[in-house]
Amino acid sequence: MNRLRKYMLKNLFIIFLSMFMPLFAIASVIFMIKLATYTAVIQLSILDMLKLYTFVLPEILFYTLPITFFVAATLSLFKLSTDNEMVVLFSLGIHPTFILKTFLKPATLLSALLIFDFFILFPHSTTLSSNFVSYKKSEAKFNLSASEFGHSFGNWLLYIGKDDGKQTYSDIILFNKNKEEEIIISANKAKIINDSGILRLKLIDGNAYSYSTKKLSQIDFKVMFINDTMATDLAVYRSPIEYWLSDERKESKTHMMITDTLLSLFPLVSLFLVASIGIVHIRHQKGQIYLYLFLGILVFYGATLGLQKTLVFYTIPFILISWLLGTYYIYKKTILNRF
Numbered sequence: 001m002n003r004l005r006k007y008m009l010k011n012l013f014i015i016f017l018s019m020f021m022p023l024f025a026i027a028s029v030i031f032m033i034k035l036a037t038y039t040a041v042i043q044l045s046i047l048d049m050l051k052l053y054t055f056v057l058p059e060i061l062f063y064t065l066p067i068t069f070f071v072a073a074t075l076s077l078f079k080l081s082t083d084n085e086m087v088v089l090f091s092l093g094i095h096p097t098f099i100l101k102t103f104l105k106p107a108t109l110l111s112a113l114l115i116f117d118f119f120i121l122f123p124h125s126t127t128l129s130s131n132f133v134s135y136k137k138s139e140a141k142f143n144l145s146a147s148e149f150g151h152s153f154g155n156w157l158l159y160i161g162k163d164d165g166k167q168t169y170s171d172i173i174l175f176n177k178n179k180e181e182e183i184i185i186s187a188n189k190a191k192i193i194n195d196s197g198i199l200r201l202k203l204i205d206g207n208a209y210s211y212s213t214k215k216l217s218q219i220d221f222k223v224m225f226i227n228d229t230m231a232t233d234l235a236v237y238r239s240p241i242e243y244w245l246s247d248e249r250k251e252s253k254t255h256m257m258i259t260d261t262l263l264s265l266f267p268l269v270s271l272f273l274v275a276s277i278g279i280v281h282i283r284h285q286k287g288q289i290y291l292y293l294f295l296g297i298l299v300f301y302g303a304t305l306g307l308q309k310t311l312v313f314y315t316i317p318f319i320l321i322s323w324l325l326g327t328y329y330i331y332k333k334t335i336l337n338r339f
Contacts, residue, residue, distance in 0.1 A: 004094070004144040005102050011079060012106065016072035022214055023068055027060045028053070038133060048136070055129035062114060062260070069110055069267045070274065071293055077278025078289050086279055096279065096335050100271050105265040115265035122260075123243035156226065160190075168194040172203060174226070181212040185224070201226040255308060258315050262304045269320055270296070272327035276334045 024318040035052050038044060044052070077099065080086045090096075161171025176183045187206030203224040210217040244253060277292045300323065307315045 001098075001267075004089075008076070008080070008099070012073055012076045012103070015076045015079070015281060016068060016238070019072050019075075020064065020068045023064045024060065026159060031060055036134075044136070047302050048132075051132060052129060054234065055125045058117050058125050061337065062117050062122070062263070065110060065114060066263050067297060069107065069332055070270055071299065073107075073267075073274045074278040074289065074293060077275065081278065081280045087281070089164050096275060096331075098277070099275055103271055103274065104268075107271060111265050111268040114267075115261075117263060118256075119244070119259040120240050123240045127243070172206070174203075181210055183211075184209045187224070196318050222330045254312070258308050261316055262300075262319055265320065269323055270300070270327065272324070272331035276327065276330045279335055281338075 010111060032049070033054060035049060035056070036045075038052070068200065077086070082090050155176055157175045159173040159175075160169045161173075162169065164170055169190045172185075172187040174183075174185040179184075183210045185203065187203035189204040191202045193200060193202050203226065204222070206221055206224065208219045208221065208224070244257060246253075267330070273296050277289055277296065280289075300319075303322075304315070309317065311318055
């Protein structure tokens with residue numbers, strides 16, 4: 001029995017790997033094209049693109065693994081049927097339940113991995129990705145250069161005499177005017193620095209003049225900071241539970257929680273359907289397997305998305321119970337009553 005179990009799992013692994021790699025490559029290309037749209041707003045290097053790709057990797061795996069397992073498990077049984085090996089197994093007294101038990105362990109491990117992926121990894125990677133893009137957008141606002149027309153720097157007008165490279169500048173003049181006073185600051189050097197997600201201007205060796213109707217003031221400085229002019233809006237992440245229970249984007253998270261929970265359990269609750277579609281008598285059944293695979297995925301995913309507005313979180317137990325009862329009925333009629 002152990003040798004038979006290993007043989008079936010080996011067939012499953014080979015087909016799973018041959019299907020997963022193309023699907024993973026296609027999904028990666030789609031997400032890379034999506035990430036490339038960020039370049040219209042911010043500048044991204046190859047390293048930055050790889051970082052963003054790493055952040056979306058849990059999402060890519062989540063949406064490719066359940067479908068891959070369902071199709072690979074069905075095709076592995078279908079292959080055994082077309083090679084007449086399934087008929088031999090049943091002739092030797094192997095019960096169909098043995099096949100379900102063989103696939104139960106990898107299906108359970110995969111469902112556990114998917115739950116860990118969406119519940120633990122997804123909040124972390126989403127927060128990192130969002131903060132990284134926010135930081136790059138705020139950094140793009142500091143894309144300063146030497147120009148006779150100057151720049152708008154928060155509430156300041158900024159003139160740069162020379163660009164020394166690496167976000168370092170020379171001959172800096174800033175001007176700020178309000179109802180009560182006017183302020184002019186000049187500095188020999190200036191540098192843009194990042195302090196915990198807050199970009200600010202560091203001025204070196206300069207003078208500051210303040211003029212109002214009552215007085216004129218002057219100070220000399222070695223170092224001066226222009227702070228909090230363009231703070232980066234970074235999301236705070238502490239724990240997965242806090243992420244899912246927070247009120248921020250609550251409706252979107254509710255939809256995601258329902259959908260991802262059901263998709264995580266899809267490999268586990270579809271074993272009856274896998275056996276029903278994959279096990280065929282090749283002489284008497286042509287086995288429109290690809291049509292049945294498509295319909296199975298379409299019905300499950302369609303019900304998952306279509307019932308959420310009506311049932312909300314009750315969608316999870318309703319679909320799981322209905323799916324198990326429905327697929328077991330098909331399994332009993334097509335497999336148990338025949339083999």
